[in-house]
Amino acid sequence: MSLWDSLMAGLSLVATFEAFFALFAGICIGVVGGAIPGLSATMAVALTLPFTFSLQPITGILLLLGVYKGGIFGGSIPAILIKTPGTPASSATILDGHPMAERGEAGRALGMALWASCTADLVSNLSLILFAGWLASFALSFGPPEFFALILFSLTIIAGVSGESLLRGFLSALLGLLLATVGLDLVYGTNRFTFGDPNMMGGLNFIAVLIGLFAIPEIISMAWNPVAHLGKARALGQTKVTFADYRRSFRSIIRGSVIGVFLGSIPGIGAAPSAFLSYSEARRKSPNKENFGKGEIEGVAASEAGNNGVAGATLIPLLALGVPGDVITAIIIGAFMIHGLQPGPMMFILNVDIIYGLFIGLIVSSVFLFFVGSVAIKGFRFVADIPKRILMPAVLVLCIYGVFAVNNNIFDVGVMFVMGWVGYIMLRYRVPAAPFLIAFILGPLLEDNFRQSMLMSGSDPTILLRGPITWFFWTLTVVTIVAIVRSVVRKARSAV
Amino acid sequence: MKINKFGVAFTLSALLGATAAWAEYPERAVNMVIPYGAGGATDISARTIAEPLGDAVGKPLIMANVTGAGGATGSVAVQNAKGDGYTMLFARVGSHSVNPAMKATLPYTLDDFRFVTVYEINPVACAVTPASGINSMDDLIAKVNEGGVSYSSSGVGSLLHLAGAMVLKEFGVENPLEAATHIPQKGGGAAATAVLNGTATFLCTNSSALASFVANGQLKPLMVTTPEPVVGFDAPTANELGKERLNQLVGWTGIAGPDDLPDDVAAKWGEWMATATQDPKFNETMSARGSVIQLMDPEEANAFIIGQYNIFRALVDELGMRIEG
Numbered sequence: 116m117s118l119w120d121s122l123m124a125g126l127s128l129v130a131t132f133e134a135f136f137a138l139f140a141g142i143c144i145g146v147v148g149g150a151i152p153g154l155s156a157t158m159a160v161a162l163t164l165p166f167t168f169s170l171q172p173i174t175g176i177l178l179l180l181g182v183y184k185g186g187i188f189g190g191s192i193p194a195i196l197i198k199t200p201g202t203p204a205s206s207a208t209i210l211d212g213h214p215m216a217e218r219g220e221a222g223r224a225l226g227m228a229l230w231a232s233c234t235a236d237l238v239s240n241l242s243l244i245l246f247a248g249w250l251a252s253f254a255l256s257f258g259p260p261e262f263f264a265l266i267l268f269s270l271t272i273i274a275g276v277s278g279e280s281l282l283r284g285f286l287s288a289l290l291g292l293l294l295a296t297v298g299l300d301l302v303y304g305t306n307r308f309t310f311g312d313p314n315m316m317g318g319l320n321f322i323a324v325l326i327g328l329f330a331i332p333e334i335i336s337m338a339w340n341p342v343a344h345l346g347k348a349r350a351l352g353q354t355k356v357t358f359a360d361y362r363r364s365f366r367s368i369i370r371g372s373v374i375g376v377f378l379g380s381i382p383g384i385g386a387a388p389s390a391f392l393s394y395s396e397a398r399r400k401s402p403n404k405e406n407f408g409k410g411e412i413e414g415v416a417a418s419e420a421g422n423n424g425v426a427g428a429t430l431i432p433l434l435a436l437g438v439p440g441d442v443i444t445a446i447i448i449g450a451f452m453i454h455g456l457q458p459g460p461m462m463f464i465l466n467v468d469i470i471y472g473l474f475i476g477l478i479v480s481s482v483f484l485f486f487v488g489s490v491a492i493k494g495f496r497f498v499a500d501i502p503k504r505i506l507m508p509a510v511l512v513l514c515i516y517g518v519f520a521v522n523n524n525i526f527d528v529g530v531m532f533v534m535g536w537v538g539y540i541m542l543r544y545r546v547p548a549a550p551f552l553i554a555f556i557l558g559p560l561l562e563d564n565f566r567q568s569m570l571m572s573g574s575d576p577t578i579l580l581r582g583p584i585t586w587f588f589w590t591l592t593v594v595t596i597v598a599i600v601r602s603v604v605r606k607a608r609s610a611v
Numbered sequence: 612m613k614i615n616k617f618g619v620a621f622t623l624s625a626l627l628g629a630t631a632a633w634a635e636y637p638e639r640a641v642n643m644v645i646p647y648g649a650g651g652a653t654d655i656s657a658r659t660i661a662e663p664l665g666d667a668v669g670k671p672l673i674m675a676n677v678t679g680a681g682g683a684t685g686s687v688a689v690q691n692a693k694g695d696g697y698t699m700l701f702a703r704v705g706s707h708s709v710n711p712a713m714k715a716t717l718p719y720t721l722d723d724f725r726f727v728t729v730y731e732i733n734p735v736a737c738a739v740t741p742a743s744g745i746n747s748m749d750d751l752i753a754k755v756n757e758g759g760v761s762y763s764s765s766g767v768g769s770l771l772h773l774a775g776a777m778v779l780k781e782f783g784v785e786n787p788l789e790a791a792t793h794i795p796q797k798g799g800g801a802a803a804t805a806v807l808n809g810t811a812t813f814l815c816t817n818s819s820a821l822a823s824f825v826a827n828g829q830l831k832p833l834m835v836t837t838p839e840p841v842v843g844f845d846a847p848t849a850n851e852l853g854k855e856r857l858n859q860l861v862g863w864t865g866i867a868g869p870d871d872l873p874d875d876v877a878a879k880w881g882e883w884m885a886t887a888t889q890d891p892k893f894n895e896t897m898s899a900r901g902s903v904i905q906l907m908d909p910e911e912a913n914a915f916i917i918g919q920y921n922i923f924r925a926l927v928d929e930l931g932m933r934i935e936g
Contacts, residue, residue, distance in 0.1 A: 301766070313683060449650025
């Protein structure tokens with residue numbers, strides 16, 4: 116079948132009202148779901164899954180993909196407005212998005228988030244369509260040693276998000292690594308730091324930690340000193356993003372999209388590390404490095420490009436290999452299976468109409484996302500105008516509800532509050548929260564891949580240097596660490 | 612005195628209310644806990660049966676995924692629930708026969724649950740990549756004896772972990788733990804990926820989890836553990852290879868309540884399941900995924916699970932696989 120025939124077969128499958136309506140409805144559900152703190156994109160997809168059982172396969176899958184893409188963008192809305200990531204992937208957006216909102220530029224930050232998201236989404240979808248085969252074979256060359264080297268390199272992001280003090284950043288990262296060890300040991304299956312509580316056996320719930328670390332400290336500060344914010348300007352977010360902003364951030368957006376595509380095509384990493392990596396790369400390359408973390412619009416652009424760049428690319432391992440790349444695609448693969456579809460290389464031959472139908476749907480989804488997102492921004496922007504004394508209690512209720520709903524477990528709500536106090540103390544002592552989060556996500560990956568490598572080689576460490584991919588990341592790591600040390604030394608000298 | 616009277620009246624009415632409730636169980640929605648994540652084998656199975664089952668029950672079934680620790684978190688939630696039949700668990704081979712057999716530290720035992728049904732059996736298949744040059748179980752065993760063979764699993768204490776060791780043991784490998792390396796992964800998808808990218812040599816898991824890889828020619832099945840061949844799997848059965856004992860190595864999904872679940876409630880579930888599993892759409896969906904619908908009443912389900920547990924436990928003790936820490 117020629118490309119044209121495949122396209123036509125796909126078009127005939129998706130060119131129905133239902134298919135497009137499902138996609139559109141999915142994006143709406145996703146944006147709203149992602150925008151509610153605690154109700155992450157993953158939750159929104161999981162909640163939508165049962166509704167797809169009775170739909171046509173293509174309609175159901177497009178619905179889920181819509182929720183996924185909408186959710187990843189929607190998460191940036193509360194991240195910018197109320198410093199609470201709606202979905203883990205949007206944690207990096209807080210770093211610059213929230214300071215912008217505090218300055219009264221919520222509209223501009225949200226607009227940039229949308230533009231960057233849609234651009235990255237498009238790049239990601241095109242990569243899926245054009246390079247799926249190539250990227251899938253690249254992804255398959257990632258065994259545990261390659262993963263280990265990649266994660267080790269990613270940990271250097273910590274230096275980029277530590278803010279004023281590298282030492283405080285390390286402290287925060289250490290705390291994150293420590294808390295990430297709670298749960299079952301991967302290799303021996305033994306309990307670690309569970310203190311005999313079955314609730315701790317699964318580890319600390321990620322969403323609970325995330326919300327606890329970012330949203331609760333704000334609420335505690337508010338309760339501690341209810342009038343502290345009154346003098347500050349936090350006027351209507353009427354400012355809009357301009358084309359000049361977009362052009363200035365364009366390089367960061369494309370870089371972020373490419374990072375997202377690569378990390379998304381490798382199963383097992385997910386969108387949050389990609390957003391942070393994209394952010395720290397943008398900061399490293401930017402002329403206004405100093406302004407990052409204080410409300411730099413390019414930071415918002417880079418983070419959002421990094422996480423949306425993952426959204427299309429995670430479908431590469433899903434479609435080309437039949438392997439779920441992250442939690443969300445693991446749910447989506449369930450929708451394929453329930454309809455008797457078997458994702459993998461043969462699907463490109465047996466169900467070519469569905470594949471091309473999905474491709475067409477994905478391209479359209481970037482456009483839909485732009486329109487739905489624009490409307491959502493218009494609506495949500497006014498959240499910035501709600502007096503904090505009314506907004507904060509409402510946020511608290513949403514957080515408790517959302518964190519409970521993740522796993523229907525009241526213990527997670529407790530984790531959220533404890534982490535909230537930890538986050539509050541960190542806030543008071545100016546210890547940045549972002550390194551904690553990065554370490555909490557990457558720590559277990561680093562440990563697991565190291566130990567898997569050791570199992571593979573019979574404890575021979577030379578396996579960590581096998582092949583060009585490991586060499587590449589080891590070199591990058593060393594170069595980055597040397598650069599960090601040099602800048603610290605230079606800073607210290609100039610201080611003297 | 613007045614208060615006392617009121618108290619008596621209250622107790623009486625409460626008692627009456629309680630008996631009335633038993634007479635009409637279920638009088639409200641039933642919470643169904645799925646101890647694994649959305650989109651996984653247990654989740655899909657649970658949500659597929661939920662539709663006909665909800666019709667049979669006549670009250671809504673509230674499906675909730677409570678995930679973590681290989682199914683333990685959700686199982687504990689039901690273990691601690693009241694045995695009134697309003698909180699039930701979708702139990703799975705991993706959480707309710709492999710885990711109890713392998714983990715000394717598990718916060719529950721099989722005695723903490725009352726099984727009301729097992730409705731689905733999943734054959735287990737072992738597979739390698741075509742590139743490995745392994746074409747049969749004999750080839751695999753020969754490779755194991757040479758050394759350097761590893762197998763992946765979805766985690767310590769999972770069905771995949773036990774299955775790898777059990778299959779090698781049945782095929783005459785004296786000490787499978789030493790002869791082959793177990794490389795645990797996080798989740799079933801990651802376990803399959805590990806074999807695809809060469810991190811591990813083989814894996815043994817539910818045929819439904821392998822079906823798409825086999826259909827796509829990415830993995831080559833070596834054996835299925837059921838007496839009957841599995842559709843789409845061009846591989847001999849355990850019986851054809853003379854290893855009937857491996858018939859016990861199958862996945863299953865069932866429904867359980869806390870151990871103090873009353874007899875009449877258990878019996879009701881037995882009836883509902885008998886109705887629900889007749890549903891043609893349910894049968895069609897499950898068969899398409901490679902599951903075998905096999906309904907067991909409460910007694911059969913308990914006997915089946917205990918039987919499987921004992922076999923697994925004996926193997927675990929023999930090989931010293933029990934996790935104590």
